[in-house]
Amino acid sequence: MTNMDKMSVFDEIINCGILEEDSVVNFGAGSNNGKFIETLIEYNGSIQKGTFTAVEPDPKRIKTLTKKFSNEDILFLESSLQSYIDSEPQNSDWVVITGVFDDHLYGEHQHDYVDSVIQSSIGIANKGVIFSIKEEMDTDFKYSIIYFFVSLRNTYEKLTLKKFSDGIYIFCIFKQ
DSSP states (O other), X not given: OOOGGGOOHHHHHHTTTOOTTOOEEEETTTGGGGHHHHHHHHHHSSOXXXXXXXXXXXXXXXXXXXXXXXXXXXEEEEOOHHHHHHTOOOOEEEEEEOSTTSSOTXXXXXXXXXXXXXXXXXXTEEEEEEEXXXXXXXXXXXXXXXXXXXXXXXXXXXXXXXXXXXXXXXXXXXXX
16 A cells, blocks of 8 residues: 555554565454455455464454455454463464454553453464554543553563554564
8 A cells, every 4th residue: 555645554554564475363353344354455465375364252243254255265263362362373473453452441451451462462473463552531541552652662672653643553562
C-alpha cells in the first residue's frame, strides 16, 4: 500500500516487518470483520498454505470469517487466546493481536493483563508479537501508553511503539 492517506492500523501492523512467507497467528481475528486478514491478502495476493491461523472465541465471527475468506488457505479456530496458547501450538513467526485489548476489561490492571498475554505470546513466536491497543481515558484511571511503553521497554530489548491516530497505538515487540 503506497497511499499514505489511506493507511489503516492494519497496514501499520504489517509494516512492522511481516513478510509474505512469514507464518502468523492472529488473536482477535474477527475484530473489524477480519480487516487484518483482508489487508494481509491485499499485500500478498493470497495466503500461502499453512502460514495463517485465525483465532477467535466468538462462533459467529468465526463463521463470518470462514465464509468471507473461503478461497484462502487459512486455519480458523474457535478458541480463546489462552486456550490456544495452552494447547502448546507449533511456533509461528508472528503473533498479531487485534481488538483484544480495546475494551479495557481489567481497569487499573489492564497493563498486567496485556503484559501476561504478551509474555505467553512471545513464547510461541519466532520473530515477535505485534498488537494494537486503544488508550483509555476516564476520570478514575488514565491508561497511560507512555507508562506502559516504559514498562515493556524494561522487559523487551527491541520494541517499537507507533501512534497511529488519537488513542490508537501499535506495539511491535521483536524476539531476541
